[in-house]
Amino acid sequence: MLVEEQKIIDEFFDKCHENALNVTPQRLAIYKALVKDKSHPNPETIYKSIKPDYPTISLATVYKTLETFEKKGIVSVVTPLHDTVRYDAEMHHHHHIVCVKCKKVVDLIDNDLDKFPIPKSVLKGNQFLNYSIQFNVVCSECLKK
Ligand SMILES: [Zn+2]
Ligand SMILES: [Zn+2]
Structure with a gap:
C-alpha cells in the first residue's frame, strides 16, 4: 500500500473517532475517492468511481454518507454556480x-x-x-x- 494511501486512511480513522462516527468499508471508500479527486466532485462522480469495487453500493448511500461527513465537519460543500452539490475534502x-x-x-x-x-x-x-x-x-x- 502506498504511504499516501495509508495517510488518508489514518486521517479518516482519526476524524471518525473525533466525531463518534463508525468506520465502515463503504464510508472509507467514499472518503478516499473524494480526497483523491481534486476536482471537487459531485456525489454521482464519486459513486461511479467506487462502484467497480463496491457493486452493492447505491447512489443514495453515497449522497447520505457525504451529507453525514459534512454535518460532522469531515468534508465541506462547494455550492456556487453548480446544479448539484460538490464536495471538498480539503479542510x-x-x-x-x-x-x-x-x-x-x-x-x-x-x-x-x-x-x-x-x-x-x-x-x-x-x-x-x-x-x-x-x-x-x-x-x-x-x-x-
Ligand atoms: Zn472552463
Ligand atoms: Zn477546495
Missing part, C-alpha cells in the same frame, strides 16, 4: 477559482488572501467562523473553445 483554509462555463473548481491557497480584513458588519452581532473567496473566471481551456 484547511483555502479559496476557489471557479470557471463559470465548465464549472471546474480549483483550490487556491494564498497567504495574502488570508490577511484580508474582516468587515465590521460581518463581526457585528455575529460569531465569525471563517471565509473563503471565490474567483469567477472563464478558464484557459474554455477560452480556447
Whole structure:
C-alpha cells in the first residue's frame, strides 16, 4: 500500500473517532475517492468511481454518507454556480477559482488572501467562523473553445 494511501486512511480513522462516527468499508471508500479527486466532485462522480469495487453500493448511500461527513465537519460543500452539490475534502483554509462555463473548481491557497480584513458588519452581532473567496473566471481551456 502506498504511504499516501495509508495517510488518508489514518486521517479518516482519526476524524471518525473525533466525531463518534463508525468506520465502515463503504464510508472509507467514499472518503478516499473524494480526497483523491481534486476536482471537487459531485456525489454521482464519486459513486461511479467506487462502484467497480463496491457493486452493492447505491447512489443514495453515497449522497447520505457525504451529507453525514459534512454535518460532522469531515468534508465541506462547494455550492456556487453548480446544479448539484460538490464536495471538498480539503479542510484547511483555502479559496476557489471557479470557471463559470465548465464549472471546474480549483483550490487556491494564498497567504495574502488570508490577511484580508474582516468587515465590521460581518463581526457585528455575529460569531465569525471563517471565509473563503471565490474567483469567477472563464478558464484557459474554455477560452480556447
Ligand atoms: Zn472552463
Ligand atoms: Zn477546495
